[in-house]
Every structure is written in structure tokens, then in C-alpha cells.
Amino acid sequence: MLKDINLGRYHPGTSFLHRLDPRTKLVFLPVYIVCIFLARTVLTGIAGFLVLLALIALSAVPLRFMLRGLRTPLVVLLIADVLNIILLDDGLRISVWLTLRICEVVLASNLLTLTTRPGEIAAGLEKGLSFLKVFRVPVHDLATMVAVAFRFIPILTQEARDLMDAQTMRGADFRHGSLVRRAKALGPLSVTVFASAFRRADEMALAMDSRLYGFSDAPGNLHPLRYGREDAAAYICILCFLAVMVLMRTGGL
């Protein structure tokens, strides 16, 4: 199950999506989420889903990576669906929409992280939100935090596995035994995971200090972000999609 946590796992590639400026992708994600929640009919629901499928195909990321992050939300969703169907009058319709939308959100987020490196996401956030600097918002720090968090996720999930092994050697059982017993094993695990995360963060902060993090108001970039023709095309598509969904919603479709 730990293997399935997809967030932060960049999948190298040269597809159209990989080549897009990170800002374009960062704009697309919230717009897409708004659109799928605007959808109320079968027509718009399918349209939203087809758009996602098209993008997944465009990304050239193997399906098994794209689908990995879905297992846990699906388990939770299925429980919610069963409850909805049993308890609510309109349960089936609500369940279908809920499941569809959550899956779409997860898949769209995966699309972003699988095709964009953490550093690129940070650079995109920083450049895109740089207007906030006028209001004294620490944009550079926030963008760095996002990038470091993304970078740590695969490291920590890998480490959690090692930590589980270490405690298993001491007789902790994460897989068998009563739920109570298994839950008890999580206590020591969470302490070690947090301790490890803090230690890594400490060491990384020192390394960043030694390489002068935060010393310039205008840090440079090896590959400065620049919009290209593909980004223009992408923005046009995004705007069209949004416009269509809004129109269909207001038109009762």
C-alpha cells in the first residue's frame, strides 16, 4: 500500500504535458476541478472524464503509474458509496458522482506530479505567485516548502518501510493479529517516522544555508520559465473547456 502513494513521484518523459510550462499545469488543475464540479448531467460528466483520458494518453505515462494512487481513495469511496446507497434516497446517483469526481481529482493531481518535477512546481508557483510579494507574502519560502515536501514524500515512504522492518524485527506485527495489536505497532513507527523527517529537514536546512538559501531577493534559475506556443495552445483549450462547462451548466445541460 505504501508503494501506491504516487504524489511526488515524477515520471521522466518528453510528452506534450512534460514540455508544458509548470504554470500552465498549475492553472489547469484548479480549473479542471472547478469544471468537474460544475458538471451536473451525464453529458458534462462524460465530457470531463474524456478530457482526463485524453490528457492521460497525451502524457505517455504508463497507466499503472497513473492508477496507483487510486487504490486507497477507492477503498474509502466504496465504503461511503455503500452507506450512501443504503441510507439516502438518491444514494446511487450521489455515489456515482462522488466516486467519479474524487477519482478525477486524484488522477488530475497525479498528472501534475507525474509530469512535473518538484523543483519545476516550486518554480512555477514562485513565478506565478510572485505578484504576492508586494503584499509581503514569502513566496520564495512557500514555493521551496512545496518542493521540499514533494521531494521528501518518496524518501519518507521508502523510509517508513525500513522503519517497519526494524520494528518487525523486534516483534511488532503490522500485518497479522488483532486490529488493536496492529494499531499498537503504529505508535513506535510514527515516532521514528517523525524523528527521521525532522532530522532530514534539519540537515537539509543546514545544507541550504551553506548554499546561501534566501540571500538574494531575486534568485536566478538554470532554466528560467518561459511560455511557448504549446502553452498558448494549452491555455486556449483550458479556457474553452471552462467556457463550455459554464455555458452548459447555466443552460441546464
Next chain:
Amino acid sequence: MVRVEHLCFGFDDNIILRDITFEVKDGGLFAITGRSGTGKTTLARLLCGLLEPVSGTVEVSVQPRMVFQFPERQLFARTVLEDVMYGPLNMGMDEGKAREAALTTMRKLGLGEDLQNRSPFSLSGGEKRLAAIAGILAMDPQILVLDEPTAGLDAFGCDALVRILRALHDEGRTVIVITHDGQIMKELIPDGHLEL
């Protein structure tokens, strides 16, 4: 006793261990050496049952216990004593017996009484390593696997560790050491050796 026959392990297209065969007799002192990335830690995990072989067999007379390379991986309790007691308690010992086992083990390893009630996070590197070994040793394992026990230790730490490994060997336990430290190999003089 540990017997490994034609062990293979890997995932996706990546073969990490290919046709490994060796045997460690009861009470033996065995060393596994090799460059980083050759699968030493993977082999250790297979020996301890943390991983399943893709093919081949791993036969052990009792459950081996492994001390991992980084003590921070297992230290978690509020005090060192509580931490060392974790293993024995998990084995079903009652609190009194577990405390006794923990205290005896700590004394054997030279972890002074003043360390008992301290947080494991406040210990020095060498002390943490001893605390981690104590945590496993308190469970009285007949087969012990240690992953790079001397990595990063200064001369005092190394001497202490070599003494401990020899003592464990003298007690009749089966000790398997994974190391790339040539100097330690010379001091330990293992009965058997596998180079990956």
C-alpha cells in the same frame, strides 16, 4: 543454522541476487561483504524473513533478528530502558521479566545506569548503536544479523563493537555481519565469508 540454496531475488526487470548458496553452522561467525548495491542488505532481509525469495530457499533453525544500520530506525521510546524492553514485551514476557532482560543486556553491553532513563534521542552515535543492539539482544536471539555495525564509528566505538561481536560468538550465538569494513573483517576472523 542458516542454509541458503540457489536464492534469487529481484523486482521488475532488476535482478539483485542471483543463485546465492551458502551455509552458516550453529554458533558460526559469518561475514557478508561486497560493494554498495550488490544486495547485501537485501540478502539480510531475506534471511530474516522480511522479504520472500523469487526462487530458491532460505532455511533457518530459529527466527533471526537483525540490527539495522541506522539505530535511529528503531529507537523510539521515552527512555532507553523502555526502548530495550519493547522487544521482550512483544515476545510475550511480562513486565518484570522484560525489565530484567533489558537491564541485564544493557549491563552486558556497557550501557551505564545513567543512560537508562534518558531519551534515546539524546545519546551519542555510538551509544545509540549499543542501545539498538541491546534492544535486539534482550530478545535472546540465537541468530543475529548486523548490518554495517561499525559504519561511522570512531576507534572507541569500533573496539567496543568488535568486543561485543566476539562475546556474542563466544556465547554460542550464530552471528552474521554485513560489512564493507576490511579492517573489522581482519579483527573478527569469521568462520565463513560470502562476497557478493
Next chain:
Amino acid sequence: MIGLRGVRFRYPDNPEGNAALSGIDLDIADGAFTAILGAAGSGKSTLAKILDALLIPTAGTVSVDGLVIDSAARPTGELLMKVRSTVGMVFQNPVNQIIGDTVEQDVAYGPSNLGLDHAEIVRRTDAALRTMGLGELRLRNPAHLSGGQMQRLAIAGALAMGTRHIVLDESLSMLDPQGRDEVLANLRRLNREEGLGIIMISHDARDCTGCDRFIVLDKGRIAMEGCPEDLALKKDVLRALGVRTC
């Protein structure tokens, strides 16, 4: 030229206990390969951080190429920037000092933070990658490198900032023998061919083969100084001070 005079350091969360450093006087010439040895707790890491201005001494002064950091005044941002550009640091854990997504981004991190213009960042990154033989790996994810390669990457990152002295804080202790040889060979080449100053901090005398001189710290003081021949001749003394020898 790096000079330390009467440097003391006490960690703020341990005001009653022993000081980490109790009076260090040390001169390090440009282009020298100096080894600082000692057991765990001898003050080595503290000294490493003071050399890179990551810690400010609680007493005494540190001067780097004429720039002075003393305990009395808080150093300005500009002073810290100059010192940390002149003295680079490679840490013990190869993984936790990686900041970039790709090898080239990691090397470019320092120059980017210096606010240099784009052409200069590219030039320095390319030069550092070339010097450390990492050109072919430039688009690789640094997390997938070997330990030795990661430490070489860290050195490249320091070089790109224009450092003239590299402090290596136990940087070889987590590497296997091949990784260690790889990094040491690169360091000795940089020292010989580029005149880069090397300050190797370790608990293992084998890490300083090729050094010009070494000092040994014990409980925050300099307990011994010597030249390379002494590493072999004075093994017992070194072991008694907690330093591993061949």
C-alpha cells in the same frame, strides 16, 4: 587564508555542560590539504560549521581571506554570503544535502542563490560539472546516484559557488571503500591541479592520505598536530584519541 583565534563554542541548549570548543587557534593556508581528526564528541563537526559560518563562535574570531567573523557582532548578510561562497561544505549524509531535482539543478543551486545572471549561472554549472566529471549525469535524478557520485555532486555544487576551501564534515563515513576512493581521488586532483584547499574532518586517519598536515581534536581542544608521516608513526597516540587507523 583561514585563521582561527581563541575560538570557543558552547551550544545554547547546553549552557552548563562542557563547551564544544574550548579555545582553538588554527591557520589554514590557501591550497592546503588539512585534516582535522578526532573521536565522536571531540568538537570536529562544530569546528566544521564554524569554518562555513553556519555557527558563530561564542568567543574568539574567524577570518576568511581577510573577512572577520567575531563573537561580538552579528555578521551581516553580505559577510555571511562572502564567507560561505569562499568556504564550501560537504556534509556527512549524501542524500540529505541534495536540493535539486536533477544533477545540474543541484549544482546550479548555489549560483542561483547568489543572484547571478543567467549566463553566469550556466557557465559556472557547466564548468563545475565538467571538473567533477558529472557531465553525462547532468539530467539524472540525484537520488539515483551512488554515494560517491552524490558526494562528488556536493563538491561540484560548492565549486560552482566559487569556493576556494572545501570543508568535508565526515563526508566519507557513509560511503563504501570504492566510493571513498573515488571522492578522495577527485579531491586530491582538485587540490593539486586547481589549488583548491581541502579541510577533511573525520574520525578515520585513512581519510587523510595525501594531506599536508593534520590536527587532532580532543574534548574541544587541539590535542595533537602532525605531518603525514606521523599518521603511521603515531598510531597508538591516534587510537588513544579515538581516531581509527589502518
